[in-house]
Amino acid sequence: MPMTEIANQDQSALWNGRSGAAWVDNRAVLDQMFVPLATFLTDRARDVAQGAPSGRLLDVGCGTGGATLALSDALGGHWALTGADISAPMIAEARMRAAHARRAVEFVCADVQTHAFAGEPFDLIVSRLGVMFFDDPVTAFANLRRAARPGARLHMLAWRGPSENPFMTVAERAAQPLLPDLARRVPGAPGQFGFADRARVEAILTSSGWTDVSLTPVQFDCTFALADLREYTTRLGPVGLALAQRTPAQRASIADALVEAYGPFIKDDEVRFTAACWHLSARAPALPA
Incomplete structure (x- = not known):
């Protein structure tokens, strides 16, 4: 497509x-x-599905489809699910995963800010950390509102600020002396912490036509295997992009320093951290009585 x-x-x-x-x-x-x-979002989706045994769901910024497929498992075959993402490589991976799992989930490679979604409007729109990247978020959320059925629910998760998520900036802090060309984050710019400012996000949702807007702080205890830490810290985020420009020897030396910096988050054979997020909740306006 x-x-x-x-x-x-x-x-x-x-x-x-x-x-x-x-x-x-x-x-x-x-x-x-x-x-x-993903479990938090599936619980919200089940709540919506209790009053609507069938419907259409859109997962915004679905990436490789992990949360979308979890939602499919939770809602069963009576809900039609669509995942949308701007990344062609990630959408290709999501489609392969859905085919392997024999899930009838549609994955669309599209920019949600401008894409005209086909078919019936959506009854529920969700996102796991996928909505902080629009260059015009008001236009993007207005487009999502147009794609939503009157009264449809919106449930999304976005990162709170970097000071509340120290794990997410370990690599950058440790790499600053070693990578002088490392890109600096700009507050409010599209990116991981683009929705950190509560008042700004509330204004975005309200200005784009959503009602019953609510931002609630939530946090999650997250883990992954220590064996995966080196790959994680050297491939992802601003540090991963900067390291790609270095020689293999330079990358190896810097990687050693980065892994060591994660010491406070390592216990036994696991990496453990708290993800501090906003739960964005809203409703599309109902039709006039």
């Missing part, structure tokens, strides 16, 4: 390049890390 017109050119280049490839290569680790987040 061809991609629609893309507004988010920088994000398209990022997720269709090295970052997208890194997520595909590490999708098992990332799915393991974020199991508690």
Whole structure:
């Protein structure tokens, strides 16, 4: 399926390049890390499904499809699920996973900010950490509202700030003296912590036409195997992009320093951390009585 017109050119280049490839290569680790987040979303989806035994669900920024497939398992065959992501490599992986699991889930390679979703409107729109990357988030959420049925629910998770998520910046802090060209995060810019500011996110949802807007702080205890830490810290995020420009010897030396910096988060053979997120909840306006 061809991609629609893309507004988010920088994000398209990022997720269709090295970052997208890194997520595909590490999708098992990332799915393991974020199991508690996927479970939270499936619980919200079950709540919605209690009052609607059938319907349509959209997973925004679905990546390699881990959360979408978990939602499919939770809702059963009476709900039609669609996952959307700007990354062609990740959508290709998601489609393969769905085929292997024999799940009738549709995966669309598209920029949700501009994509015209076909078919009946959605009854539920969810996202596991996939909505912080739009260059015009008001336009993106307005587009999602147009794709939603009147009264449809929205349940999404987004990162709170870096100060509340110290694990997520370990590699950057440790790499700063070693990688002088390491890209610095810009507060409020599209990216992992783009939705850290509660008031800004509430304004985005309200301005884009959603009602009953609520942001609730939630946190999750996440784990993954210590054996996967070196690959995780050297392939993903700003540090992974910067290391790709170094020689193998330089990468190995810097990787040793990075892994050592994670010491406070290591217990036995596991890496353990707390993910501090916002739960974004809203409703599409109902039709006038």
